[in-house]
Amino acid sequence: MAESNDHAFSPIAEAPVHRLNLNLLYPLDAILQAPTLTEAGRRVRLSQSAMSHALRRLRDHFGDDLMTYTGGSQYPTPLGQALRPEVRRVLREVEGALSLSLTFDPLTTTQTITIATSETIEQMLLGPVLRALSALAPGLTVNLMPIDVNAPDRSLDQGADLVLVAEEAAIRGLESLPIITDYAACMIWNEHPDLHNVDDISETQYRAARHIVARDEMTETFPLDPLGANLLRARRICVRSTSQATLPTIVIGSDLIATGSSWLFQNYASIMPLRVITAPFPRKPNVILAQWPRYRRDPMVAWFVEQIRAHVPNAGIDPAHARMNISNLPVI
Known part of the structure; x- marks a missing residue:
């Protein structure tokens, strides 16, 4: 049987x-x-x-x-x-x-993309991209939202499609693509009473100086060695401004020192009487990442990331940070 x-x-x-x-x-x-x-x-x-x-x-x-x-x-x-x-x-x-779509036409789209990032990255990285959208994607709506560097994953819960964040604050489990490498630096007035003729500042001078910090200071996410971290904690903070955007106007005409993004400070110095000098701690790269959920194979997000990359002059991504492969991007 x-x-x-x-x-x-x-x-x-x-x-x-x-x-x-x-x-x-x-x-x-x-x-x-x-x-x-x-x-x-x-x-x-x-x-x-x-x-x-x-x-x-x-x-x-x-x-x-x-x-x-x-x-x-x-x-x-x-x-x-x-x-x-x-x-x-x-x-x-x-x-x-x-909500997945396999096609995206920037010229005809009426979609909305929500991006979470810091004020510094918004000013320096997104400004050129957003100005170009009137011609490239006139119907695309862009929502920018602040990111909590201590809990950046909350941005996803609040509807962010794309997160632009420093590698030190990167969200685990997301697709990641390096956009630009930044470094910590100091910004002073051209006629600073004690530092107007120097290109760098000593640890002693840094400790003795008067400092200004912004509400969303980027140094929270900069990779620092113990010396750098101790110097930041020991700063004599005399002014706390509401944002990075107000730092230049307060620094000009004062003896204050701002510590933050060399990338942003160089832009300020190119249009205002300001100077960028080397910080008194080792120069470590701060890589800015574009991040998005792995389950999103959205050509709109891919297109927007490519616009960012196209508008970043001399991105300067170190080979050590090239491990995040652009092949992660969905094909448009």
Whole structure:
């Protein structure tokens, strides 16, 4: 008698995902992120009763409370805490897949690209690109948003398609492409009372000087050795400006020293009575990256990254930083 093949048709154990209505992913994300269940319902446009029903189903599925609500506040369970970034990542991938397009015509597009970056990179890197868009992509809308260098991945949760960030603050797990190499430097007024005739500044002079810092100072992401880090911490900060853009007008006519992007400071010095001098710590490269989610094979993002590269004169990417291959870019 032939051997029975009944085992070949035995039912396969049902995967957990098959037991869960995937429409519950959006309520789950809202529950894990919002301060109250009512606010979670508002975010996904569901009533209080519908959200309570969704929460019960989710608790049954995971066998865990996920969130507890006490005194008007929510407290995630360990599983709820672990699920937060994972659920948000899954939703980003789903939305990226559903919005995927294999074609992009810059001349006719009416799409929107959202870019997260610092003020310095916005001024120096995006300015030339944005000025060219009126001819290259007249219907493209560009949204610029500030990036939190301490938690740059939050930008993705806030809708960023592209992140421009220093390598030191790079987001793990994203496609990355080096754009330009920058270095830390000091900027002073041409007629600085003590430093007007020097090309660099000694450690002693740096410690004794009066310093100005901007709210979004780039030195937070510069690679520094212990000496450089100690010197920055020991600075006598006399002025704190609201932004990088106001640094030049405050430095001019003063004895203040600004420390930051050589790239940005050289631009200021080319149009104002300012000088860029060597900082009193080892010169280490600060590579600026373009980053985007791996699941995004969006030709719009690829095209925009290429526009950035085309408008960066003498990008100066060191061979050591060429490990991030341009082949990561989707083909247009």
